[in-house]
Amino acid sequence: MKTILGISAFYHDSAATILVDGKIIAAAQEERFTRKKHDSSYPFNAVEFVLKFANIKLNEVDQIIFFEKPFLKFERLLETYVAFAPKGFRSFCKAMPTWLKEKLFQKKILFNKLKMHDDKFNDERKIFFSDHHLSHAASAFFPSPFEEAIVLTADGVGEWATTTVAIGKGNNLEIQKEIHFPHSLGLLYSSFTYYTGFKVNSGEYKLMGLAPYGEPIYEDKIKENLIDIKEDGSFHLDQTYFNYATGLTMTSQKFHMLFGQNSRDPKKEELTQFHMDIAASIQKVTEDIMIKLAKSLKEEFNIPNLCLAGGVALNCVANGKILRAKIFDNIWIQPAAGDAGGSMGAALALWHIEQNNPRLVNVTDDMNGSYLGPEYEQKQVEDELKKIGATFEVLSDDELIEKTAYSLSLEEAIGWFQGRMEFGPRALGGRSILGDPRSSNMQKNLNLKVKYRESFRPFAPSILRDDLSEWFNINVDSPYMLIVSDVSKDKIIVMTEDQKKLFGIEKLNIKRSEIPSVTHVDYSARIQTVHEKTNKKYFDLIKRFKEKTGCPIVINTSFNVRGEPIVNTPTDAFNCFMGTELDKLVIGNCYLDKKKQNLNLKKDYATNFELD
Known part of the structure; x- marks a missing residue:
């Protein structure tokens, strides 16, 4: 029996997944145990749960894999600040102590956290690191019901990548193309989440739900100023309108001037028709980009199946539009498409890609209906x-x-x-x-x-x-x-x-x-x-x-x-x-x-x- 423990943590939606002989046995998010929404801390309780469910002690686990590479993320942080310097010095000063103390030396930190589960765990060589977007892509492809698929992932940002295209076939998965930070569809959408007065990384659902109450009257303004969308769906953001690369907010004063209002303060201001129209506009732009990407990928690779993951894959309106456009014969979306699913993807990538274990395709999928958490007798x-x-x-x-x-x-x-x-x-x-x-x-x-x-x-x-x-x-x-x-x-x-x-x-x-x-x-x-x-x-x-x-x-x-x-x-x-x-x-x-x-x-x- 071979076991792999996958962990995602330290950004948002920390989670743990356990595989036994490549099969998904259990997975859970830390927030459910701590009662703290989107909990980003080390997922102690989630790890405890999956180990208990699999009836295994940590020192008996064969490999432990983290869903991203902290050194690459740190490199992106440093290069971003250098590229934008001297702008952003305040947020640089704010970020550095956390990185130097907690995030950069993650292997050591993880090792110490893991010992809390089992003092007999003493082998640091069991700890591995995956690539953020490979973890997303693996979470979308390997549990899917497809032998072969195009895998599109889009979110805020991983290490450098914000959008990736991979091709999955059997037990193999290779990333073919990437769009890099600061150009990010997830961060574009989150900027509008912030602008309409909702919380970034949790209020995106609200923005999507608000969109049908408005008209996309700002669509052209967004496309002409904020984002340059190419024919194949790739894109480039004008950073002068944003503040997320170096600042402590998502949008800049130039962004507010473009739309004629400052960002909404949810404690003081009600939602108005303006905010509904803004929501409708960014939703329409997001859908257009996703459909363009899907069409160009189908044309280029001519594979009938599409898998989706990353936070943007939770935009079920855009998913419905891709389906209705009949670009692909079949679409499968990872239900834990955000960072929580990275714990599962990292483990599956290690099992199939690194260790070259065969993959048996399930006609429905391998997620057990996504019922993977605790149950009570x-x-x-x-x-x-x-x-x-x-x-x-x-x-x-x-x-x-x-x-x-x-x-x-x-x-x-x-x-x-x-x-x-x-x-x-x-x-x-x-x-x-x-x-x-x-x-x-x-x-x-x-x-x-x-x-x-x-x-x-x-x-x-x-x-x-x-x-x-x-x-x-x-x-x-x-x-x-x-x-x-x-x-x-x-x-x-x-x-x-x-x-x-x-x-x-x-x-x-x-x-x-x-x-x-x-x-x-x-x-x-x-x-x-x-x-x-x-x-x-x-x-x-x-x-x-x-x-x-x-x-x-x-x-x-x-x-x-x-x-x-x-x-x-x-x-x-x-x-x-x-x-x-x-x-x-x-x-x-x-x-x-x-x-x-x-x-x-x-x-x-x-x-x-x-x-x-």
């Missing part, structure tokens, strides 16, 4: 709930499905905690909040009363795979909620002329389809297809809901409030349940009714977590 759940003082009843599988489906049909909000926790940013029916998509009020109520977040943010539909093409203009698997598609024409309610004249958020409360709570203002939805094989209990629940209502869809959003990581333990789930206006909580076979709980156990969740 029924007895553990009951013991934990009793300890907290929760009131619950234990039901058979069939009773549980029946009661939950009935509760959903009454437009109640359900906390759903089953099986293994998901790896990646999306809840996929393991740690989810569920609702009735037919309700006109559910989107607003879930956002404001349960998630404590902006009312405009859309929710995703989980749909039985066999019913997909009847409800949406798509007929390919989307198990990881990473593709956006339009609602079928016969399910749409066309807006009146007066409604069409409404601006921005005013459009939110207009019923646009038979499933209004998962239909975005542009008649689109971010789809998750549910398969019996990967998540039977969730599949059975939606099937029972369909039998009751004729609707094979439920609202699925992550089980957390704004600013909180997705719940990990039954205690996390109960705390979130008691701190929000969720009506019911279902953990394993335990069924909890809010009305029957001790009110002294109520939590103040509305102000518990900082803005995300």
Whole structure:
């Protein structure tokens, strides 16, 4: 038995993955254990979990691999400051102590951290380093269902690369082309995230969700000033508009002057139509670049399959546009496309590329539905709930499905905690909040009363795979909620002329389809297809809901409030349940009714977590 431990850490979304004989056994993000969103610290808890799940001690692990090369990153930092000097001296002074103390001598630091798990671990030669974008590319290709594929990765920045193209074939993967820092599609998008008043590295989803409320009226301004896009999709950013290379902010004064406003202060300023139009504009530019890249790569390499990873691959609207353009026969996107997935990619790259181990292609994929995290036995759940003082009843599988489906049909909000926790940013029916998509009020109520977040943010539909093409203009698997598609024409309610004249958020409360709570203002939805094989209990629940209502869809959003990581333990789930206006909580076979709980156990969740 050969084991490899993959680790990503020290930037954002630290994580750990373990492979046994090349098979992905377990993977988890550190934030789920520490309850600190996007936790970047050494993933002690995640490493502990994967080792325990694989039933192995650290000193028995054959190799440990880190997802990037710190020396190359340091080289980029130094060369950037030299190139822009004397500009950026302040941020240079701020960055240096951290690098010299913590990041540069990472092998030694990692060795010391690893010893915390097992004092018998004493072999520094077991520690290896991967390349950041190779880790991303490997996470996209090796678990994919393709023997051969073009692999496109795009994010903020790794060591030097910001966008890479690789070709994967069998157990081989080679990077063919790169775009280097400071020219970065991820950092361009994050600059607009910052400009509209959202948090960089977490608010990008908000920007994408805000875009359909606006018109892309600044598209030409962006293309004519900020970015030079070539015919093949490669690009060059004018750095005078940005401040991320050397400064402590993302955008420069010149950027603000171009658009006529300073960046929004979320504590003082509301979102306006201007911000919606800005969001629509950068989203359109991003989609155009991704489609150009996809077309030129298909033309150049003539391979029918595309794999995507890197933070930009989480832009499910752009993914949907690539799919709709029919450039490739098949597309597969790594569900943990950001840095967390780097821990998995680094381990897979070591196993297949460096050690030349053969690869067996799975017709679906090798991600086990991305259910790779911790799970709890029924007895553990009951013991934990009793300890907290929760009131619950234990039901058979069939009773549980029946009661939950009935509760959903009454437009109640359900906390759903089953099986293994998901790896990646999306809840996929393991740690989810569920609702009735037919309700006109559910989107607003879930956002404001349960998630404590902006009312405009859309929710995703989980749909039985066999019913997909009847409800949406798509007929390919989307198990990881990473593709956006339009609602079928016969399910749409066309807006009146007066409604069409409404601006921005005013459009939110207009019923646009038979499933209004998962239909975005542009008649689109971010789809998750549910398969019996990967998540039977969730599949059975939606099937029972369909039998009751004729609707094979439920609202699925992550089980957390704004600013909180997705719940990990039954205690996390109960705390979130008691701190929000969720009506019911279902953990394993335990069924909890809010009305029957001790009110002294109520939590103040509305102000518990900082803005995300």
